[in-house]
Amino acid sequence: MPVDDVVLAANGDTAAFERVYHAYLPRVHGLARRMAGPEAADELTQDVFVRVWQKLATFRGDSAFGTWLHRLAVNVIVERFRRLGTARRRFLDDGEATLELAHAPARSRPDLRMDLQAALDTLPEGARTVFVMHDVEGFRHDEIAQMLEVSPGTSKSQLHRARHILKAALGARK
């Protein structure tokens, strides 16, 4: 994508912004889907791009545009959790469901990628969010804890739960 489109969009050119949108749509939507689930992904994707439009004037080019956009997208998604009051509940409510899912019979799927995506969709919300932020997006536990307003210990335990469930699910599908 030409860098010029970002500059034009920052100056209010919606046609240029539409090109920026199309260039980054799959990645933003993929991030939203992995972090928040398929039901919320479309709406969150729209929220992210509206926020990008509002904040484009503050992008100074100190980092790559994609890096800036990624950080902003994660913030928008985490803010949604907090605004809906679900940030803590996502972690407190996970409890027993995790163990049940670990032993759930798995459907047979040949594709590894589809396997992981499907398994992610069945994870408890808190475990899924932490797994995606840590193992896919590369955030540290202290960063995750700060953003989600939980303790680093909660982040670690949710990550290990998620890994346990996902390994069991992937193993069952082999």
Next chain:
Amino acid sequence: MDDQRTTRMTRGLARPGTAWGSGPAVDDPLNADDPLLAAIGALADEPPRRDLWPGIERRLHHRRPRSVTMTLPQLALAATLVMAVSAGVSWLALAPPRAAITPETPIQAVAEPAGPVRPDVARANFADAQYDAAVADLEQILRDQGEHLDPQTVMVIERNLRTIDEALQQARAALDADPANTYLNSHLADARRRKLDLLRQAAGLSGG
């Protein structure tokens, strides 16, 4: 954001169609032979099944991009107004509860109502649940989004909020002594409204 992760993200972004991140964070990594690593590496991004652009385009024109620094004069004006409200409430809190009697005012004997409170005048509701919830929500948005605002703007907002809170506190203290004072009740309601307005304005600036 640490350099190592920035590098990973940038590398991921350089390969369209791949996941944004490129693997576990350094503080709790997966083993190199863990099957999850291969599965994460195989994750791909897919576009949505419906066209999201029309919905985004409609929302773009509801709030145009704007410069935060342009609003500082507005915030300064708000600060002046708030100071005026605060000063007014302070004066009321310290003034005698009855209207001042000037030499031109004829002195008349009037019957005092029994008891310290006039029951026909309702005191403003300090604990209105909707108001408290709205303030809490907006304060949360401000905490979440404050980092996106210019530090000078944040400073002005915080100073204004402190001034309003002081005005609210003074009005409440004055009303404790004279609960039926309609003037104080009116100022209290006004200060509450100003606090809500300022928080809404600040949340709007921060993009919340």
